[in-house]
Amino acid sequence: MFVFIARRLLGMFAVLIAVSFLVFVIFILIPGGDPAERMAGKNPTPENVVNIREKWGFDKPFYVQYVRMMQKAATGILPGSHGQYDVLRSFQNQTNVAEQIKRGLPVTFSLAIGAATIWLFFGIVVGVIAAVKAGQWSDRLITTLALVGISLPVFWLGIVVRYFLTEKPAHPLFPDGGYYPFTKDPVQWAYHLVLPWFVLAVLFIGFYGRVLRSNMLDVMNEDYVRTARAKGLEPKLVMTRHVLRNSLIPIVTLFGLDFAAVLGGAAILTETVFELHGVGWYAAQSVGDLDLPPIMGVTLYGAFFIVFFSALVDIVYAFLDPRIRPA
Amino acid sequence: MAEPATELQFDSAAALAAEEHEVAIVGRSPWYLAWRRLRRNYVALGSLGVFIAIVIACALAPIYARHIAHTGPNETHASESVEVNGKERPIIAGGSVYNPKTNTFKIRKVTILGPQWWHAGGRYALGADNLGRDEAVRLLYGGMNSLMIGIGSALICTFVAVGLALLAGYHGGATDWFVSRAFDLIWAFPVLLLAIALGSALSINGFHHFGISISPGSLWIPTIVISIILIPYVGRPIRGQVLSLRQKEFIEAAEGQGAGSFRVMFFDLLPNVISTVLVFFTLIIATNILTEAGLSYLGAGVRLPNPSWGNLIASGQEQLVSAPWLVLVPGLALVVTVLSLNIFGDGLRDALDPRSKTKVER
Numbered sequence: 001m002f003v004f005i006a007r008r009l010l011g012m013f014a015v016l017i018a019v020s021f022l023v024f025v026i027f028i029l030i031p032g033g034d035p036a037e038r039m040a041g042k043n044p045t046p047e048n049v050v051n052i053r054e055k056w057g058f059d060k061p062f063y064v065q066y067v068r069m070m071q072k073a074a075t076g077i078l079p080g081s082h083g084q085y086d087v088l089r090s091f092q093n094q095t096n097v098a099e100q101i102k103r104g105l106p107v108t109f110s111l112a113i114g115a116a117t118i119w120l121f122f123g124i125v126v127g128v129i130a131a132v133k134a135g136q137w138s139d140r141l142i143t144t145l146a147l148v149g150i151s152l153p154v155f156w157l158g159i160v161v162r163y164f165l166t167e168k169p170a171h172p173l174f175p176d177g178g179y180y181p182f183t184k185d186p187v188q189w190a191y192h193l194v195l196p197w198f199v200l201a202v203l204f205i206g207f208y209g210r211v212l213r214s215n216m217l218d219v220m221n222e223d224y225v226r227t228a229r230a231k232g233l234e235p236k237l238v239m240t241r242h243v244l245r246n247s248l249i250p251i252v253t254l255f256g257l258d259f260a261a262v263l264g265g266a267a268i269l270t271e272t273v274f275e276l277h278g279v280g281w282y283a284a285q286s287v288g289d290l291d292l293p294p295i296m297g298v299t300l301y302g303a304f305f306i307v308f309f310s311a312l313v314d315i316v317y318a319f320l321d322p323r324i325r326p327a
Numbered sequence: 328m329a330e331p332a333t334e335l336q337f338d339s340a341a342a343l344a345a346e347e348h349e350v351a352i353v354g355r356s357p358w359y360l361a362w363r364r365l366r367r368n369y370v371a372l373g374s375l376g377v378f379i380a381i382v383i384a385c386a387l388a389p390i391y392a393r394h395i396a397h398t399g400p401n402e403t404h405a406s407e408s409v410e411v412n413g414k415e416r417p418i419i420a421g422g423s424v425y426n427p428k429t430n431t432f433k434i435r436k437v438t439i440l441g442p443q444w445w446h447a448g449g450r451y452a453l454g455a456d457n458l459g460r461d462e463a464v465r466l467l468y469g470g471m472n473s474l475m476i477g478i479g480s481a482l483i484c485t486f487v488a489v490g491l492a493l494l495a496g497y498h499g500g501a502t503d504w505f506v507s508r509a510f511d512l513i514w515a516f517p518v519l520l521l522a523i524a525l526g527s528a529l530s531i532n533g534f535h536h537f538g539i540s541i542s543p544g545s546l547w548i549p550t551i552v553i554s555i556i557l558i559p560y561v562g563r564p565i566r567g568q569v570l571s572l573r574q575k576e577f578i579e580a581a582e583g584q585g586a587g588s589f590r591v592m593f594f595d596l597l598p599n600v601i602s603t604v605l606v607f608f609t610l611i612i613a614t615n616i617l618t619e620a621g622l623s624y625l626g627a628g629v630r631l632p633n634p635s636w637g638n639l640i641a642s643g644q645e646q647l648v649s650a651p652w653l654v655l656v657p658g659l660a661l662v663v664t665v666l667s668l669n670i671f672g673d674g675l676r677d678a679l680d681p682r683s684k685t686k687v688e689r
Contacts, residue, residue: 015511015512015515018508018512019512019515019516022512023524026524026525026528027524027528030525030528030529030534031528031529031531147666147669147670147673148662148666150669151613151617151662151665151666151669152662153617153620153621153624153637153640153658153661153662153665154621155620155621155624155640156620156640156654156658156661156662159640159644159647159654159658160654160655160658163647163648163651163654167647167648168648261517261518264517264520266517266518266519266520268517268519268520268523268625269519269621269624269625272624272625280520283520283523284523284625286527287523287526287527287625287626287627288626290527290530290531292527292528292531295523295524295527295528296524298520299516299520299521299523299524302516302517302520303515303516303517303520303521306515306516306517307515310515
């Protein structure tokens, strides 16, 4: 077990280094031209460009540049005030990227937790109903709805939902976008987030339902299910204790990764549509101005988070399911 | 005395066949069997029809623009008017209206010409946008861009992914390790975030390395970005299939005959995974069209004024209350296209691999 954890953590660090190097390649090497001038933004002063070139090491070999980039990304997370060139800074308004991301985290976290609860719950309900009623009209209806769900562009759905539920009616039932802090009033917090939660969850409900349905149908044909039936166990108990439990394993893996992805910025479209000022929204705002450091920061921190989370999921998993542990 | 039963004769297959009222035995290829299953799936065939119709409609965009709408996708007609049922109607009314008597401007509520269907002789069938451009023409041109990127990136993505998967799965060892780690690396990023990162980094100067030169506004940027990002999603499952196939006897037989690695990969392994590849290809077009739309909505895909369904929705959002059709129409086009592809892909999977559809015994 200890060897497994050590190997998984070592693998995680290797991936982290690879991920950060890829980010470096994307943002520093690929665009070409002088990176210092790009970093300095629009209408830079000459000394600004010279400073950036020196501090980022753009006149040095690529590995020095990479190490400096990572230093700045790391210093940015530390609290306290930092010099102008010590951290990743937006070149639109010179704010510390790490701080802006930290500010967005509660919003993204609220969105992810609510949406994840909804999609997990409804995904399981939908999957179980579809599997139990396989071949009947309700199964067909659910499969169709699942297909529609994965075919809907989430941002369009968000705009349409916002328009018909909050902007068009004279007395709208729901507030129109924006975020209300949980610490101020949990009820208002949930009330403001209900629409984004459901819009984001719709994407996953259908998908999870389909995966669970096919898993359950596979498990139903297993020998141990036949045994359970043969020994006279109630059909309901067979379904919940034997079939559902064993079908949920892939769902749990899927859920861990999807949840991490949403936290790591995959909810960028939902956040943008509902004007929730989370991490994804922050990256999206910077796309229009081609303000690279924020996008770079969000990509870096997002990928780090996902890598870290998937290692965590694997380790927790190995505790739960001994089959996964390598010999 | 009974005759010894030695005259036991075996009927030849031909004699048996002749006995069965001369019914010829016809060998049926798996492709024919799959087609027979697909043929009965009317929903899947109908969806394919819908998708082909959308592709043809978008391909005919230039003809529609020239002969029916009489305007290009980027031509603005904000200050003009159009004849609707014999009456002149301004394309954009309101805004700041100049009064020459008092030499002042008056701000009035802007109203944009809504969908006219056929009443304006084919012009402004789906209304105008905030610059007085014909929305129907932009929708068709946008669809052309979206479909080109979707299908193009699906082609690139599938080709590269299948090539890498065959290479990794067949050769194993260091090749497999390297390819799998490359897949893991891309897999570690959230899809859209990596797409935005690449898309915006490439939008600055374009791409000018390794003798390849792509300008910043090119459609190649979203196409390549999307195909790179989705490679592991196709490559991983196919690599898994190849891994299990290469243990089979027929591969051993081929190798025993002296077949080289190229031959084994493309003539023995590839035909065995091609049905999976086909299904993935169909479904990945749908995913790519959605990804492109999301990317263009955020401004990191197709750049304005070049239309795509994604950026049409983004620019329509600004006029949501006064002109909701600008968001609804491209969104519906997107949903219908993606849905038709998904339904067809599902039917194709059921037809090509009937075992994947688990049958329950009741």
